[in-house]
Amino acid sequence: MKVSNNIQAALKDxxxxxxxxxxxxxxxxxxxSGHGATVSADTVxxxxxxxxxxxxxxxxxxxxxxxxxxxxxxxxxxLDYTDRLRHILTRHEQGAAHAxxxxxxxxxxxxxxxxxxxxxxTNLVTGMANAFLDSVPVVFITAxxxxxxxGTDAFQETDILGxxxxxxxxxxxVKRAEEIPDTVARAFYIARTGRPGPVLIDIAKDAQxxxxxYRYSRCTYIRSYNPVNPLISRDIESxxxxxxxxxxxxxxAGHGVIISGAMAELRALAEKAAIPVAVTLxxxxxxxxxHRLYAxxxxxHGNYAPNVLTNKADLIIxxxxxxxxxxxxxxxxxxxxxxxxxIEIDRAEINKNVRADLGINSDAREAITALLPLVxxxxxxxxxxxxxxxxxxxxxxVVKPETEPEVGDLTMGEVVKTVSEMAGRxxxxxxxxxxxxxxxxxxxxxxxxxxxxxxxxxxxxGFGLPAALGAAVGGEGxxxxxxxxxxxxQMTVQELGTxxxxxxxxxxxxxxxxxxxMVRQWQEMFFNSRYASTELVNPDFVMLASxxxxxxxxVTSRQELRETVEEMFSANGPxxxxxxxxxxxxxxxxxxxxxxxxxxxxxxNGKS
Amino acid sequence: MKQEFTISLFSESHIGILSRITxxxxxxxxxxESITASESAVxxxxxxxxxxRTTPEMVEKVAxxxxxxxxxLKVFVHTSTEIICQEVALYKVTTRGLMSGSMxxxxxxxxxxxxxxxxxxxxxxxxxxxxxxxxxxxxxxxxCGVLQFVSSGRIAVTRQVKELNTYLKEMDEARxxxxxxxxLYS
Ligand SMILES: Cc1ncc(C[n+]2csc(CCOP(=O)(O)OP(=O)(O)O)c2C)c(N)n1
Numbered sequence: 001m002k003v004s005n006n007i008q009a010a011l012k013d014x015x016x017x018x019x020x021x022x023x024x025x026x027x028x029x030x031x032x033s034g035h036g037a038t039v040s041a042d043t044v045x046x047x048x049x050x051x052x053x054x055x056x057x058x059x060x061x062x063x064x065x066x067x068x069x070x071x072x073x074x075x076x077x078x079l080d081y082t083d084r085l086r087h088i089l090t091r092h093e094q095g096a097a098h099a100x101x102x103x104x105x106x107x108x109x110x111x112x113x114x115x116x117x118x119x120x121x122t123n124l125v126t127g128m129a130n131a132f133l134d135s136v137p138v139v140f141i142t143a144x145x146x147x148x149x150x151g152t153d154a155f156q157e158t159d160i161l162g163x164x165x166x167x168x169x170x171x172x173x174v175k176r177a178e179e180i181p182d183t184v185a186r187a188f189y190i191a192r193t194g195r196p197g198p199v200l201i202d203i204a205k206d207a208q209x210x211x212x213x214y215r216y217s218r219c220t221y222i223r224s225y226n227p228v229n230p231l232i233s234r235d236i237e238s239x240x241x242x243x244x245x246x247x248x249x250x251x252x253a254g255h256g257v258i259i260s261g262a263m264a265e266l267r268a269l270a271e272k273a274a275i276p277v278a279v280t281l282x283x284x285x286x287x288x289x290x291h292r293l294y295a296x297x298x299x300x301h302g303n304y305a306p307n308v309l310t311n312k313a314d315l316i317i318x319x320x321x322x323x324x325x326x327x328x329x330x331x332x333x334x335x336x337x338x339x340x341x342x343i344e345i346d347r348a349e350i351n352k353n354v355r356a357d358l359g360i361n362s363d364a365r366e367a368i369t370a371l372l373p374l375v376x377x378x379x380x381x382x383x384x385x386x387x388x389x390x391x392x393x394x395x396x397x398v399v400k401p402e403t404e405p406e407v408g409d410l411t412m413g414e415v416v417k418t419v420s421e422m423a424g425r426x427x428x429x430x431x432x433x434x435x436x437x438x439x440x441x442x443x444x445x446x447x448x449x450x451x452x453x454x455x456x457x458x459x460x461x462g463f464g465l466p467a468a469l470g471a472a473v474g475g476e477g478x479x480x481x482x483x484x485x486x487x488x489x490q491m492t493v494q495e496l497g498t499x500x501x502x503x504x505x506x507x508x509x510x511x512x513x514x515x516x517x518m519v520r521q522w523q524e525m526f527f528n529s530r531y532a533s534t535e536l537v538n539p540d541f542v543m544l545a546s547x548x549x550x551x552x553x554x555v556t557s558r559q560e561l562r563e564t565v566e567e568m569f570s571a572n573g574p575x576x577x578x579x580x581x582x583x584x585x586x587x588x589x590x591x592x593x594x595x596x597x598x599x600x601x602x603x604x605n606g607k608s
Numbered sequence: 609m610k611q612e613f614t615i616s617l618f619s620e621s622h623i624g625i626l627s628r629i630t631x632x633x634x635x636x637x638x639x640x641e642s643i644t645a646s647e648s649a650v651x652x653x654x655x656x657x658x659x660x661r662t663t664p665e666m667v668e669k670v671a672x673x674x675x676x677x678x679x680x681l682k683v684f685v686h687t688s689t690e691i692i693c694q695e696v697a698l699y700k701v702t703t704r705g706l707m708s709g710s711m712x713x714x715x716x717x718x719x720x721x722x723x724x725x726x727x728x729x730x731x732x733x734x735x736x737x738x739x740x741x742x743x744x745x746x747x748x749x750x751x752c753g754v755l756q757f758v759s760s761g762r763i764a765v766t767r768q769v770k771e772l773n774t775y776l777k778e779m780d781e782a783r784x785x786x787x788x789x790x791x792l793y794s
Contacts (some may be wrong), residue, residue: 032652161624162627224620238723241703241728335714338714339707347676348669348673351669359722
């Protein structure tokens with residue numbers, strides 16, 4: 001009998017240990033990393049130029065960034081490469097970081113972001129952390145003071161390597177020009193493989209000036225890094241039996257489904273086995289919302305049916321998601337009646353928050369593709385009807401009053417719904433963070449050809465505007481619309497300058513409630529309506545946009561809403577639509593902190 | 609229940625690796641009681657050995673997070689003493705019984721067990737833990753028809769870490785298999 005004989009064996013996932021044979025020693029001599037065939041001939045150039053050439057080899061054509069003393073050699077070379085590398089100068093490094101992330105989310109290629117040493121580098125930190133939590137590949141390049149000065153508190157020196165360690169997938173410092181090509185190759189390989197994520201290369205100023213003999217080969221292998229594990233067929237077969245046995249299964253689809261491009265496979269699986277599909281915030285466009293098996297969004301402000309029925313399901317098939325606490329609510333009362341299959345490329349996520357009966361450590365698309373032929377065709381009308389019944393309750397109590405009000409102030413829901421109806425089916429939708437973000441998540445009608453760029457894991461206010469410009473640059477003509485709040489917009493409002501300078505055609509929908517709405521809602525619900533520092537006195541945003549040469553219009557009434565949205569979409573170039581919405585509205589339903597997913601607050605009658 | 613564990617690992621001798629590892633432990637409020645770093649038999653690869661106090665579940669989580677670091681080759685976890693309270697058990701039960709409505713659905717998860725295999729006839733569940741826990745799970749599984757039950761008995765852990773060469777070889781092999789799989793796939 002094969003019994004794994006201690007905890008360490010369990011940690012290795014039951015892989016069998018083979019004894020070292022003679023030939024085994026060859027393994028020890030394996031190189032630490034592997035590179036593809038050398039693609040460029042040797043030439044002597046500076047480190048700065050080598051960096052740019054290396055980026056081009058990796059397929060980069062767009063860089064977001066901001067110059068400064070230490071990175072000047074690179075910017076100087078950039079002038080000679082304008083035909084191949086487009087540099088977008090943002091108004092703040094944080095903006096460049098968010099833009100690069102959004103660019104990556106829209107194009108599927110790693111984003112690239114430049115900043116100088118010291119304050120330039122520290123301004124990137126929020127952007128790195130944001131990309132890290134949402135698994136987006138961005139290659140950050142920061143410049144560092146001259147190698148000899150590192151560690152001396154030189155002018156504009158910060159230990160960005162140390163600072164960025166917890167918020168990057170990997171980082172490295174380069175002090176010699178000759179290290180640049182291989183470091184860049186590694187950075188791109190690590191950023192885009194496995195569970196993607198941001199990486200940082202910190203390049204000393206003198207390494208940018210120094211000459212090297214340049215040759216480039218892409219990285220294909222790092223000994224200590226196994227980004228993708230091969231599928232274990234026994235696991236897939238087991239999962240199929242579990243699915244075939246289940247009476248009330250539910251799929252939870254996350255960002256991983258989109259990253260791995262498994263939308264078609266997911267739809268095929270759901271249809272064949274008649275399984276309702278619920279999605280996470282970042283997984284919203286993983287499954288078309290008009291599909292009869294679409295169950296809705298999970299979590300704190302998600303839909304009623306998928307949350308409540310999580311606790312009625314007998315099988316949960318989680319794909320490319322990580323059971324964030326905003327999704328699970330109280331873990332102790334989460335899915336007590338369900339077996340759990342967890343398909344996840346990052347092994348450290350399996351059993352981290354929710355224990356899995358069966359963990360499948362692989363790419364979502366590969367796993368779903370392999371599952372497809374093994375699951376039986378089923379119809380589960382009764383189970384699906386349960387979703388519809390709860391949907392109807394939610395529609396009546398929440399959705400209808402929010403999206404089709406007849407009297408009173410404009411609501412976020414109706415603005416989002418109107419924009420959603422008039423935007424293209426493949427539009428790129430961007431949001432900032434707060435109530436309006438949840439309104440978009442709830443009322444925007446996504447299809448699996450839409451893209452959603454939002455800040456999920458971090459919830460970074462100020463993400464919206466710079467992300468929108470990055471998304472529009474990456475989308476190349478795809479309609480890009482960003483929903484933002486009056487608070488979040490003002491955190492990075494300077495990026496209107498970038499939009500002006502490059503005539504980036506983003507449609508900005510500002511849902512203005514003159515409050516830090518989401519915090520105000522919590523104050524109302526959990527702090528006796530004591531509105532401590534959440535009311536905002538705002539500028540005239542239409543005038544502000546006009547100052548940047550951006551067309552803008554304010555809408556205050558229901559009657560002009562449609563026509564204003566039409567004007568926005570038919571305008572050439574960027575446009576800001578300032579919608580004056582109800583000042584003290586709440587986003588519902590809500591799973592209150594500490595509550596279980598089945599304890600959903602549908603209506604709230606507290607005084608305001 | 610907290611107990612003492614030894615985490616040993618092989619990593620590339622790259623600058624900063626110790627920082628990365630301590631960051632992971634610090635975030636989980638785990639204190640390192642002792643630590644040693646040494647060169648391994650393979651040039652460029654170092655071995656780190658740390659003693660920590662935490663729960664078995666937590667040590668598993670942090671071990672995986674450490675192993676996820678790009679520069680880390682392999683992580684091992686041992687309990688620090690030779691006297692081990694852990695056992696490993698395999699339960700082979702009827703799938704019909706396990707999946708039927710009368711069986712509590714979260715039983716596998718609740719007992720920190722995992723499913724090794726499901727076929728239409730039988731399911732194999734693996735659990736490691738104390739003898740009491742293993743017995744408890746057995747009693748609970750009985751109604752669904754236990755076809756076979758084996759338990760390892762107390763495991764005396766040797767604190768010997770596997771030869772690094774073996775793992776490097778395994779990793780190379782896995783990579784070869786992957787490439788073959790990729791070729792088949794495309
Ligand atoms: C950088 C940052 N600071 C603070 C917060 C906490 N926070 C979350 S939502 C929110 C209010 C957002 O207000 P606004 O941008 O006006 O959007 P609304 O909620 O009104 O739609 C705040 C302050 C945050 N998420 N990010």
